[in-house]
Amino acid sequence: MGMSAWKRAGVCLTAAAVVAGVAGCQSDDGDGGGKKKAADSAQSGAQSQNEMTEVLQAAFKKTSEAKSSKVRMTMTMPAGVDGGGTMEISGVQGWDPAVMDVTMKGSALTESDPNAPEQVRMIMLDNVMYMDMGAEQAAEMDGKRWMKMDFAAIAEASGDAEAQKQMTGGLENMNQDPAQQLALLLESPNLKHVGPEKVDGVQTQHYKGTLSFEEMIDANKSFEMLSEKEREELTANVKKSGLKGYDTEVWVNEDNYPVKMVVGMKMPQGTMNMTANYSDYGAKADVQAPPAGQTLDLMEMLQEAGAGSESGL
DSSP states (O other), X not given: OOHHHHHXXXXXXXXXXXXXXXXXXXXXXXXXXXXXXXXXXXXXXXXXXXXXXXXXXXXXXHHHHHOEEEEEEEEEEOTTTTTOEEXXXXXXXXXXXXXXXXXXXXXXXXXXXXXXXXXXXXXXXXXXEEEEOOHHHHHHTTTOOEEEEOHHHHHHHHTOHHHHHHHHHHHTTOSOOHHHHHHHHHTOTTOEEEEEEEETTEEEEEEEEEEEHHHHHHHOGGGGGSOHHHHHHHHHHHHHHTOOEEEEEEEEETTXXXXXXXXXXXETTEEEEEXXXXXXXXXXXXXXXXXXXXEEEHHHHHHXXXXXXXXXX
């Protein structure tokens, strides 16, 4: 595989990691009262803490039950993250189970690799990621244009139990689950109701909140599987990376669905921003894996490369 293809894979995986976002804790289910509160606040322009919680819990419940949506997302990465730039992602996603079929394009692809195609398709299902490397790459690899990345298999082959936990746990949330983001926002100690706003011509209520990394860990039930030592090591590693925290904003429509989310990750290089617009909740996420004859298994490639190195080839 050419170096440009590896660079392309790296950029796409960086984007995938950001799309993974942060998996929030499960919150108590709200009732249908959120819609009335949202409608009332459109008139008053203000919500109490209880009203904010009621609306967001109702939105969490409906979004969880929808299980899928169409998504249009823009990510802006600072210059210090794989060259920086902008990535636009659009397609369909599901979060129960986690699946994704999206197209990626933008300067983050082309600036890191001048020979990269204008857009790249990425598919995820059954805890496996497939990335379309393009026709040029397929010509070099016997017509196999899809790279298959089974992170669970890679982690298992490593023999590192901690790596297995991290890889498989991360894959469970590889796509941005709006329900989990709502749950995380509910845990913010400084949750605010910004007020009524229109998004794409639709009346919504705008909320915002922030969480430090430590607060995110406390709010996130998925970290309960880690031992105290593992939590301490994870926190130490994140502090070394310079990640300061997360800013989250959400716009909820009168049907209690989030139609827009903005997540900012504060880093030393700058803030990595992700803006997502959601529509067609409940749309069937009919995601299919590429034909086996057109896929190239990354795990097998690494094994072959290792064997060749040991034999002196």
